[in-house]
Amino acid sequence: MIVLAMLAAAVPLSSDVLRHRLVATLSERLDGDVTLGDLHLRVFPSVHAEGSSLVIRKRGRSDAPPLISVSRFTADGNLLRLLHKHVAHVQLEGLDIEIPPKPRHADDDRGRSSTGAERAPATTGATRPAGGGTLSGARDPEADVVVDAMDSMDARLAILSSEDAEPPKVWAIHTLHMETVGIGQAMPYNATLTNGIPRGEIVTKGSFGPWQREEPGDTPLTGTYTFDHADLSIFNGISGILSSRGGFGGTLARIDAAGKTDTPDFAIKVGGHPFPLHTKYHSIIDGTNGDTLLERIDASFLQSALVAKGGVVDAPAKHGRTVSLDIVMDRARVEDIMRMAVRTPTPPMKGALKLVTKFRLPPGERDVVDRLQLDGRFAIARARFTNYDVQAKIDELSHRGRGRRPDAVKDAVVSNFEGRFRLAGGILNLPMLQFAVPGAIVRLAGTYAIKSEMLDFRGSLLLDAKVSETQTGVKSLLLKAVDPLFRRKGGGSSVPIKISGPRNDPSFGIDTHRLFKRGDTP
Numbered sequence: 001m002i003v004l005a006m007l008a009a010a011v012p013l014s015s016d017v018l019r020h021r022l023v024a025t026l027s028e029r030l031d032g033d034v035t036l037g038d039l040h041l042r043v044f045p046s047v048h049a050e051g052s053s054l055v056i057r058k059r060g061r062s063d064a065p066p067l068i069s070v071s072r073f074t075a076d077g078n079l080l081r082l083l084h085k086h087v088a089h090v091q092l093e094g095l096d097i098e099i100p101p102k103p104r105h106a107d108d109d110r111g112r113s114s115t116g117a118e119r120a121p122a123t124t125g126a127t128r129p130a131g132g133g134t135l136s137g138a139r140d141p142e143a144d145v146v147v148d149a150m151d152s153m154d155a156r157l158a159i160l161s162s163e164d165a166e167p168p169k170v171w172a173i174h175t176l177h178m179e180t181v182g183i184g185q186a187m188p189y190n191a192t193l194t195n196g197i198p199r200g201e202i203v204t205k206g207s208f209g210p211w212q213r214e215e216p217g218d219t220p221l222t223g224t225y226t227f228d229h230a231d232l233s234i235f236n237g238i239s240g241i242l243s244s245r246g247g248f249g250g251t252l253a254r255i256d257a258a259g260k261t262d263t264p265d266f267a268i269k270v271g272g273h274p275f276p277l278h279t280k281y282h283s284i285i286d287g288t289n290g291d292t293l294l295e296r297i298d299a300s301f302l303q304s305a306l307v308a309k310g311g312v313v314d315a316p317a318k319h320g321r322t323v324s325l326d327i328v329m330d331r332a333r334v335e336d337i338m339r340m341a342v343r344t345p346t347p348p349m350k351g352a353l354k355l356v357t358k359f360r361l362p363p364g365e366r367d368v369v370d371r372l373q374l375d376g377r378f379a380i381a382r383a384r385f386t387n388y389d390v391q392a393k394i395d396e397l398s399h400r401g402r403g404r405r406p407d408a409v410k411d412a413v414v415s416n417f418e419g420r421f422r423l424a425g426g427i428l429n430l431p432m433l434q435f436a437v438p439g440a441i442v443r444l445a446g447t448y449a450i451k452s453e454m455l456d457f458r459g460s461l462l463l464d465a466k467v468s469e470t471q472t473g474v475k476s477l478l479l480k481a482v483d484p485l486f487r488r489k490g491g492g493s494s495v496p497i498k499i500s501g502p503r504n505d506p507s508f509g510i511d512t513h514r515l516f517k518r519g520d521t522p
Contacts, residue, residue: 015041018049025145029183031213032056032067047082049075058100065098065160067216075147087147090181095155098168099217099252147181157193159217159252171195171202184210186220198242200230206248217253224248225259232263237368240266240274246281255285266301270369270450271340277301294325302339304332308359320363327376329355334380341369341450348390348503351383351415367426369450374423382414387504394437401439403465405472413437426450433457439464444499453503458511461495462488 019039027034037053054070071094077087155173173193181187190205206223227244246259259281266277282295292312299306310325332355335347342348357376364371385391391412398413399405419433428448435442446457463470467486468479470493488494496514501507 015039022051026056029144029213030056030067030211032059033062043079047075047077047079064100066096067098067100069096070094081148085145087145088149090147090150092150092152092155095152095173095176097155097157099157099159101160101217101253144182144184146185148179150176150178150181152176178208186210189223195227195230198230198232198234200227200242202227215253217251219252220250221252221255222247222249232266235368236365237269237371238267239269240264240277250284253286256283257285258282268340268369269367270343271338272343273339275302275336275339291321297325302333302336304329304336304353306332310359322363323359323361325359327355327357327359329353334383342453342503344504346386348387349380349383349385351417352381354379354381357421370426372423374421377420378418380415380417383417384412384414398437398439400470401437401463401465403439403469423450430457433459442497446499448503455499455501455503455506457499458514459497459499461493461497463493463495465492467493467495 018041019036022039023034023036026032033056035053035055036051039049039051042048050073052072054068054073055066056068057066058064070092073093074091075087076089081088152173153175155176157171157173158168160168171193173191176189176191178187178189186207186209188206189208191203193202193204194200195202202225204223204225206221208221209219212218224247225245227242230242230244232242233239240263242261242263244259244261246257248255248257250256261277261279261281263277265274267274277299278301279297279299281297284293284295285291286293291314294308294310294312297306297308299308306327306329308325308327310323312321312323314321332353333350334353335350337353337355338347338349355376355378357374357378360373361368362371362373385394394415395413414437416436417434419430422429422431426449428450430447431445433444433446435444441462442459443462444457444459446455446459448455466483468476468483471479483493486493486495496511497508498511499506499508
């Protein structure tokens with residue numbers, strides 16, 4: 001009789017009793033309003049329950065989407081384990097979890113790092129008052145039922161945005177397996193899911209919980225992941241198949257993630273040359289609005305590397321997000337950059353590159369080159385042109401600029417560049433560009449249209465020699481008459497020039513309009 005009394009107290013022996021206990025327990029533990037459709041219970045020879053239409057809402061929020069809903073579920077166990085409040089296995093179908101945005105408070109900025117990124121809350125399951133009791137992390141574990149194993153197929157997790165017009169961040173969870181599932185404890189899990197943009201498969205395992213009933217978005221979440229077969233061609237202007245590995249921690253609403261990515265065939269459409277791209281990153285994902293704060297990115301490709309930080313944030317009044325980065329390249333090659341943007345088999349120039357720029361890519365349907373915005377400065381050291389005819393002209397410029405015969409020296413000269421640049425609407429604007437070789441300096445300002453590859457520059461050619469000294473024979477004698485016209489302070493010559501036409505066959509000439517405006521000559 002004692003055993004039967006204990007069994008009756010611990011195990012509901014009818015569908016009505018089970019329904020009452022299930023609704024009451026979930027309502028109290030999750031601080032929500034719970035409704036349940038059909039429920040059928042079989043006790044012998046083993047305990048088996050089947051139910052449908054389980055819906056859990058935030059208490060008093062009938063106007064909001066359900067916090068948790070399940071189309072159908074089954075539960076199996078044995079009487080002995082149930083006496084110890086353990087259910088052997090639960091199977092869920094049509095699991096849907098929607099995490100509401102966390103309310104904004106005056107102290108929202110508390111805990112932000114020096115870069116403006118709020119650190120993820122600790123995952124310790126700390127306690128605090130919650131209505132008539134404490135949060136799940138402080139509950140007596142003996143009072144809660146534990147599910148030894150739980151499986152779900154084709155579930156959905158959505159984190160709702162704090163912005164009304166912003167769509168939720170959604171993950172389609174194909175398979176989910178959890179162990180020791182209970183309201184008041186951390187629960188190991190493994191899952192497979194699909195990332196939306198870029199589309200790709202994610203495999204993850206880690207720990208989830210304890211559930212924070214007052215603020216579900218504060219529920220701790222930790223784990224590791226692999227992300228494979230992500231097709232970057234969904235973004236206009238780039239392509240490649242990305243894979244990623246890493247780990248994460250924090251909460252459902254704010255995840256601190258770090259890892260690395262590999263894209264062996266990354267390409268920018270305007271250049272069309274695939275090359276391997278590798279990155280390491282540390283980011284913070286804000287589940288309340290979908291923004292991603294990029295604490296640091298280390299990227300390497302070919303012989304170049306860069307460091308960046310910034311964010312991927314919601315674009316006001318537009319559908320999509322804006323990528324904003326501060327980029328520093330202290331160790332790079334100009335040929336690697338040109339490989340991205342120039343279609344010729346061989347990059348036009350080779351040399352060491354240093355670059356600092358602000359990078360901004362707003363959302364939209366236009367090609368990346370048309371949307372990309374840059375603002376920065378650069379320096380190229382010891383550059384050589386790969387086109388023989390172009391390099392020959394540079395060599396000749398250097399020799400004539402020093403008053404030497406063009407064939408006097410056979411070694412190719414190196415060039416040094418520095419300048420400022422701005423890119424917008426597919427037009428590269430260079431308000432200051434300096435090009436230097438031994439014996440000559442070219443100072444230019446103008447534009448370069450990336451898609452049409454058209455040049456339009458004006459500036460000055462500064463020579464160490466007089467104009468007449470750049471030639472020999474009769475030409476030298478004739479040019480002596482115009483030496484005063486091109487004379488510059490400190491010696492040498494200053495010639496106003498213009499460069500225009502296609503990149504692979506530019507036209508060089510004297511800017512006659514500025515020839516007599518000596519005030520315009522540096």
